Amino acid sequence: MKIMDRIPIIKMGDFLLVSIQVELYDTLALNLKDDLMNQISEKKAKGVLIDISSLTIVDTFMGRTLSNIASMAKIMDAETVVTGMQPAVAITLVELGLPLQGVNTALNVEKGFDYLKEKLGTL
Amino acid sequence: MKIMDRIPIIKMGDFLLVSIQVELYDTLALNLKDDLMNQISEKKAKGVLIDISSLTIVDTFMGRTLSNIASMAKIMDAETVVTGMQPAVAITLVELGLPLQGVNTALNVEKGFDYLKEKLGTL
Numbered sequence: 002m003k004i005m006d007r008i009p010i011i012k013m014g015d016f017l018l019v020s021i022q023v024e025l026y027d028t029l030a031l032n033l034k035d036d037l038m039n040q041i042s043e044k045k046a047k048g049v050l051i052d053i054s055s056l057t058i059v060d061t062f063m064g065r066t067l068s069n070i071a072s073m074a075k076i077m078d079a080e081t082v083v084t085g086m087q088p089a090v091a092i093t094l095v096e097l098g099l100p101l102q103g104v105n106t107a108l109n110v111e112k113g114f115d116y117l118k119e120k121l122g123t124l
Numbered sequence: 125m126k127i128m129d130r131i132p133i134i135k136m137g138d139f140l141l142v143s144i145q146v147e148l149y150d151t152l153a154l155n156l157k158d159d160l161m162n163q164i165s166e167k168k169a170k171g172v173l174i175d176i177s178s179l180t181i182v183d184t185f186m187g188r189t190l191s192n193i194a195s196m197a198k199i200m201d202a203e204t205v206v207t208g209m210q211p212a213v214a215i216t217l218v219e220l221g222l223p224l225q226g227v228n229t230a231l232n233v234e235k236g237f238d239y240l241k242e243k244l245g246t247l
Contacts (some may be wrong), residue, residue: 052132
């Protein structure tokens with residue numbers, strides 16, 4: 002399988018949607034941060050949805066990356082929601098003492114959208 | 125990088141969204157077909173959006189898989205739109221004589237949604 006170096010960002014109205022399907026390694030995480038911040042600025046996005054429903058493992062690097070993205074987006078005035086976390090992942094995160102600092106979560110992308118819309122007062 | 129065997133399907137209202145980020149090999153393509161048809165049935169989805177914006181190559185296998193999905197979805201009464209095709213991919217498809225039979229296309233996911241909504245008369 003070809004290794005890709007960028008995760009596609011999908012614009013949906015005022016929001017950006019990212020579906021993470023592979024383990025994030027260094028370059029991939031760096032590019033994702035770069036691309037997301039650029040897109041927030043270019044597209045004037047007000048929210049970022051990161052779907053991790055296909056991930057069965059979230060390690061400290063991934064946790065930190067998600068936290069970082071949320072903090073960076075916040076500075077750019079955009080909210081971040083992580084959606085679709087598998088139950089086992091949530092259990093592991095807490096047991097490992099890895100709180101996803103500053104990261105909002107929602108059960109799935111639809112609920113994530115609702116959360117963002119409500120937060121931004123556009124629902 | 126861990127090889128995954130399922131591509132996540134994201135439900136968005138009446139539609140299902142799939143972001144293809146890796147080359148489709150046999151099992152992955154089979155599972156995608158299975159999962160999509162099951163989800164169309166379960167969630168009563170009326171349309172399927174397949175975003176291929178991160179693919180730089182589409183081979184005959186991928187082309188056939190996309191066509192098959194569109195045909196199967198049609199039987200289940202759902203429309204399929206392939207979005208985000210890179211210019212180079214479109215050029216290659218035509219030069220190789222690989223028409224994406226029965227597949228609708230749109231420049232990006234947003235336009236794909238608009239197309240589906242218009243087609244279904246819900247815009």
